[in-house]
Amino acid sequence: MKLLLKAFRNGLGALIALISRLIPVKKVRRNAQEQEVANKKAETIELYQFFACPFCIMSRRVIRGLNINIITRDAQKRGGVYRDEMQKETGKVQVPCLKITKGKEVTWMFESSDIKAYLEKEFS
Template sequence: MRILIRYFFRALRAVLTPFLLLGDKLTTPKGMEREPAEQARVDAETRDLALYQFPACPFCIKSRRAIQRLGLNIELRNAQHEGDHRDALLKNGGKLQVPCLRIAHPDGRVEWMYESADIVRYLEDRFGSTGRNSGH
């Protein structure tokens, strides 16, 4: 019975994945516009961020949409299949759960933030229209 359930969910994912990806492409939000100097500052700060994600994960889509809406240049790392990104997430983040935002702090400390709601809130607080560089 357990194997039947597993195959059911695999088939369901196979059917839904193209629709999720198409919906994401068709409804991509317009990015926030900033003055060139401000955008350069934001781009410099986002160099220390990376989002570990799966392309069709609804919670990853939510996080990517926030990144797009805020006009952020954050590296997206696909951790769905075996490879360096998946291994780094599991070894350094502690668990294979996405989305996960890797935050490299100026003091050398690295933080692994899970949960899409926490990631979106962090990005909005730090880079939103009222957000300021708070030294995160």
């Protein structure tokens, strides 16, 4: 029963993720120079996520709207390198989570609302 519910939840999440990809997002527009700066800054950020998690789907939409490329890391797979890294470094697995690397300093940011506010502040 528990497995069935999990499969249903994942299936529904995957469907929502696919529909979300089909719904256009209004994108921030920049000139070439501004885009280059934004791209460079975005290279320091990674999104740890599950494909079908609704909070992650929302975060990915925010990223698409901000017209930046942020690397996504699959933290769902048990025993996977990114899930294990997150567990080791933060003491928990919760997605979405941003890993922000500034030089040697690494910040892990949880909560989709905080992630949205941070990305909008940095890239709007």
